[in-house]
Amino acid sequence: MRNVYVLSADTTKYGKSPLSARELALQASKKAILDAEISPADIQASFIANAFSLAEKQGHLGPIIMSGLGIPDVPASTIESACASGASAIREAWINIGAGIYDCMLVVGVEKVSQLDTITATTYFSFGSDFVFEGACGASFPGLYGAIARSHITKYGTTEEQLASVAVKNHANAMSNPNAHFHKRISIEDVMKSPVIASPLKLYDACPFSDGAAAAILCSEDFLKKTGRKSSEKVLIRGSGRAGGTGALFQREDLTTLNAAVMAGREAFKMAGLSQKDIDFAEVHDCFTVAELVAEEDLGFARRGQAAKLTQEGYTKIGGELPVNPSGGLKAKGHPVGATGVGQVVEVFEQLHGKAGERQVEDARIALTHNVGATGGSCGVHIFELT
Numbered sequence: 135m136r137n138v139y140v141l142s143a144d145t146t147k148y149g150k151s152p153l154s155a156r157e158l159a160l161q162a163s164k165k166a167i168l169d170a171e172i173s174p175a176d177i178q179a180s181f182i183a184n185a186f187s188l189a190e191k192q193g194h195l196g197p198i199i200m201s202g203l204g205i206p207d208v209p210a211s212t213i214e215s216a217c218a219s220g221a222s223a224i225r226e227a228w229i230n231i232g233a234g235i236y237d238c239m240l241v242v243g244v245e246k247v248s249q250l251d252t253i254t255a256t257t258y259f260s261f262g263s264d265f266v267f268e269g270a271c272g273a274s275f276p277g278l279y280g281a282i283a284r285s286h287i288t289k290y291g292t293t294e295e296q297l298a299s300v301a302v303k304n305h306a307n308a309m310s311n312p313n314a315h316f317h318k319r320i321s322i323e324d325v326m327k328s329p330v331i332a333s334p335l336k337l338y339d340a341c342p343f344s345d346g347a348a349a350a351i352l353c354s355e356d357f358l359k360k361t362g363r364k365s366s367e368k369v370l371i372r373g374s375g376r377a378g379g380t381g382a383l384f385q386r387e388d389l390t391t392l393n394a395a396v397m398a399g400r401e402a403f404k405m406a407g408l409s410q411k412d413i414d415f416a417e418v419h420d421c422f423t424v425a426e427l428v429a430e431e432d433l434g435f436a437r438r439g440q441a442a443k444l445t446q447e448g449y450t451k452i453g454g455e456l457p458v459n460p461s462g463g464l465k466a467k468g469h470p471v472g473a474t475g476v477g478q479v480v481e482v483f484e485q486l487h488g489k490a491g492e493r494q495v496e497d498a499r500i501a502l503t504h505n506v507g508a509t510g511g512s513c514g515v516h517i518f519e520l521t
């Protein structure tokens with residue numbers, strides 16, 4: 135495999151948007167192309183990370199986005215792995231460039247769902263679960279993650295206040311992220327008093343339904359040289375891990391771990407030749423507060439059952455031993471499903487270049503992203519280094 139670099143990464147604002155998926159994707163893509171100082175004609179192929187474009191009665195986003203960029207001849211395919219569509223698209227582009235098929239690719243993740251009411255959006259999202267055994271039986275994602283939270287509480291004695299501390303931290307981090315869905319500081323008390331959505335999870339334990347897009351230009355070392363840039367100025371994808379898991383929770387023996395995340399994490403660390411201690415910060419998939427704790431344990435950042443205590447003690451805040459979700463995470467930055475995994479790369483890119491403003495993680499050189507599809511049917515983990 136050849137080295138693969140992130141040449142640029144940029145995003146739209148997340149939240150409720152009047153724009154369509156096509157418009158959001160074009161906005162993010164044009165920003166990434168401008169940041170990379172390349173021409174659209176340099177893009178040889180593209181992957182579009184998207185899960186629910188049919189909610190806008192539009193499939194096959196690739197040609198629409200490429201036409202909008204003035205490059206209709208460029209092959210573009212949608213990668214759909216529910217909420218892990220972004221990491222899956224990054225992984226596929228990494229394979230294509232690493233294998234020498236292409237030198238320059240656009241990965242753009244996008245989602246537009248705010249036109250749907252809550253029940254319709256919840257139903258669409260549950261198409262990403264094992265719909266026959268879960269969604270169709272009334273088990274929505276809040277319900278499924280509620281079961282995961284209940285298991286974590288039962289097995290490890292995790293408290294609802296400890297879950298709330300994840301939301302408080304991530305809302306605080308999002309305050310200085312101009313592209314975040316929420317700019318609202320909250321307290322443990324606010325979380326505890328918010329309405330229960332799927333016991334033990336409450337409103338503030340959940341990520342919102344967000345619209346948004348994020349894009350990244352990935353390239354080979356040869357392409358970097360052509361642009362006149364030194365590889366030493368760029369972000370290397372040092373490790374890539376991707377694994378699957380059972381679609382439904384009833385097929386699992388233990389709900390407090392996602393096997394796909396454990397396996398993808400191991401693959402990424404092994405490929406990078408690094409250990410958990412080498413990571414300066416992580417962007418993990420906190421679709422519900424409990425998911426951040428499970429991620430930290432699955433990735434080996436915390437011993438089983440210990441992540442809640444570490445969060446409460448400030449270990450994962452900006453300035454702590456391992457900042458987690460300095461962007462605000464899915465919880466507060468937002469979760470435009472297809473965009474999420476690519477948006478994590480945007481945060482990594484900004485942080486590694488020291489451009490994250492007030493939420494900057496000091497001396498960040500190596501970062502990890504962790505993006506989960508549904509309740510762990512898919513997971514992608516990537517490790518990035520400013521070389």
Ligand SMILES: CC(C)(COP(=O)(O)OP(=O)(O)OC[C@H]1O[C@@H](n2cnc3c(N)ncnc32)[C@H](O)[C@@H]1OP(=O)(O)O)[C@@H](O)C(=O)NCCC(=O)NCCS
Nearest residue numbers: 217252256259275276331337338340341342343421469508
């Ligand atoms: C929690 C949830 C049910 C709330 O939806 P809702 O009841 O329709 O909420 P509304 O859109 O009516 O918003 C009501 C208020 O709560 C706020 N809000 C909505 N979701 C929120 C969230 N997740 N966190 C914090 N605030 C939230 C809104 O901003 C709004 O505030 P305002 O009255 O000050 O404007 C919905 O956000 C949800 O299902 N989230 C999970 C999405 C999901 O499953 N994603 C996939 C993960 S695998």
